[in-house]
Amino acid sequence: MNLRKPIFLKRCFLLLSGMILLTACGRDDSASLSEQLDYMIRNKRLFDEKKEERIDIFRRMLHVTSLTPEQEYALNDSLSEVFYKYRLDSAIRYGERNLELARRIGDRNRSASAAIRLARFYSSRGACIEARQLLDSVRRELPRSFLEPYYQTYIFFYDCYEVFSGSSRPANNRKIYRDSLRRHLGIPASNSETREQTEQRLLERLGQIPPGTPEYAKTTNSLGDHYRAHGDDWLAKKYYTLSAIADIQNATKENSAILSLAKLYFDHKDYSRAYKYTQSAIEDALCSNMQFRIVRMTELSSIIIASHQDKEAKTKVKLQHYLILISVLSVVLILLFVYAYQQVRKLSRVRKELSGTNAELARLNIELSEINEQLSDTNTVKVQYIARFFDLCSMYIDKMDNYRKSLKKLAQERKPDELYRRLKSTSMLEDEQEELFRNFDEIFLNLYPTFIEDFNALLVETERITPKSGDLLNKELRIYALIRLGITDSIKIASFLRCSLSTVYNYRTKMRNRAAVSREDFEKTVMKIGSIHRNDS
Structure with a gap:
């Protein structure tokens, strides 16, 4: 019994030593990945240059004069995919060109594919109205093979809409499309997969993907989310770092891994790294002009930056205390005085x-803040005047239909004299013209309330x-209201106001003669009315 006890203790000691060694190796591995990520962040421009070289190859191919519309479509498709998550504005430009090409050649499948992809681009930029219009435009004749990307894009649209609107109402619509996607893919509504099964599935998928690819970045990010959700922050940190490294290698500017990593370091009170990674995420978001990501990271980044600044302030206070102590001992310790002087210069x-x-x-x-305000104002004005436009169109259609019915009735009742009198009369035209002017006056004064x-x-x-x-408004004011809207051609103005060209010339000459400012600059000054007040406000 006494002989076995030392053997048991020896085995316990060896087991404990092995566990400590494995933990140390794991920490070294994590530290090595963090250093690699720091190096990648410092050298992001090298990977951006490689991506630009790849983009130049596609652009040179696009300038070949003998390209068919189908070949140009394929090149534009590749360029929009390369630019997405790198330069969103360029991706949108090539996506819009592809939609135009697909509609011109009458290819329904290419039109659906281009519209779905462009809707995703619009959603990322915050153009939610245009994105939804595109998705609704392809809904009726959408081939079944496009249902999966269609549902995924609509889910992404509601993610973006929720971020830009600040409302939780889109969550119900997002759930509807997520359920539709599950039914289409044959996935059960309830997820019965255990934690171990999810982990095994993601690790198996990771083993089949080459490192450094976009799919590798996506899968490692999913693993990071999985471990983070189950409280394993050490593994979450590892896979978030791998995902962020892969994103930088691919020059992906719209990424979530590095922001998740910043939040993880922030929760562990490592504010320096949290600040560093937040700065990198902000730079990427501004570079790609991905408004969706910019809005989402604004609140988190401000918290992390504030915490970092608070830590720096506390560090400054501590260093100042040390300097005071060193100054007191400087008489005895001359060498420490030299050291303190160097520290002061470093602090400066x-x-x-x-x-x-x-x-x-x-x-x-x-x-x-200015971008958010502009987006909010633009969306509000669009919604108001789109509704007003459809209301006016509907009203004029109803009036034309009623007028047609009245003429039809006279024809059926064989009253040619009354029918001819109606057709000869201009009262309806005059009434509609007055109604048009009244609507124009109301809409214009809503846009420029201080115009008069x-x-x-x-x-x-x-x-x-x-x-x-x-x-x-009267006729003189309407003429200059049209000029304020950019319609300076007298012929177009006369056509709109249904008056003679000489009348327009006379009014414009008369107004210039009555101007309190320079006659040459009078109309240019009129075209600036309203913009001055907006800048002041």
Whole structure:
């Protein structure tokens, strides 16, 4: 019994030593991956240059003069795929060209594919109205083979819409399309897969994918999410790092792994790395102009940056205390005084760098706020005037239909004199013209509510215009309202207002003669009305 006890203790010691050694190796592996990621971030431009070389190859092929529409479509398709998650604006440009080509050659499958892909691009940029219009336009005649990407794009659309609108209402619609996708793929509605099964499935898929590819980045990111959800932060950190490295190798600017990694380091109070990776994610998002990613990371990045700055401030305070202590002991310890002097110079450089970084971050935050405000204003105006446009079109269709029915009734009742009198009468045309002018006045004054006051301010005080009671604008004001909208051709103005060309020339000459500003610059100044107030506000 006494002989067995030392043997048992020896085995326990060896087992414990092995576990400690494995843990140390795991930590070394994690540290090595972090250093590799830091190196990749510092040298991102090298991978961007490689991607640009690949893009140049496609562009040179695109400039071949003998290309058929189908060949140009294939090249544009490749270019839009390469540019997506790298330069979103370029991806949209090639995607729009492909949609135009597909419609021109009458290929339904290519039209559906181009529309679905372009809808995803629009969703990423925040053009949710255009994205939804594209998806709805291909819904009726969509081949079954396109249902999977169609449902996936609609799910992504509602993800983006929820981020841009700040509302949780799109979640129900997103669930509807996710259920449709499951039914199409034959996947059960309830996910009964265990944690071990999910892990095994993802690891098996990872083993079949070459490292450094976009699919490798996607799978390692999914593994990181899986381990993060189950509380294994060490493995989550490892796979997020692998995913971020692969994204940089592929010059992928729209990536979530590095932002997830920043949040993980932030939760573990490693604010320096969290700040570094957040900065890299912000640079990539701004470079790709991926509005969806910019809006999503705004809140998290501000928290991480604030925490990093707070840590730096605390570090400064501690260093200042150390400097005071070193100053007290400087009489006895001359060597320590030299060391303290070097530290002060180092701190001064750090302060300058931090000051420049903070100024740049403040500028970026202002730009992000302006972009968000512009997106919100643009979407609101679009919704209002699209609804107004359809309402007017519907109203005019109803009026034309009623007029047709009345003429039909007169023809059926064999009343040619009354029918001829109706056709000869211009009262309906005059009424509709008045209605058109009234709608134009209302819409224009909604866009430029201070137009009359601003226009009168450009005239001599005794020559200012006041519309009649009950009128919003008179003929002179309508002429210059059209000029404010960019319609400067007198022929077009006369056609719109249904008056003679000489009348328009006379009114324009009369207004210039009554101007309180330079006659040559009068109409240019009119075209700036409204923009001044927007800038001031």
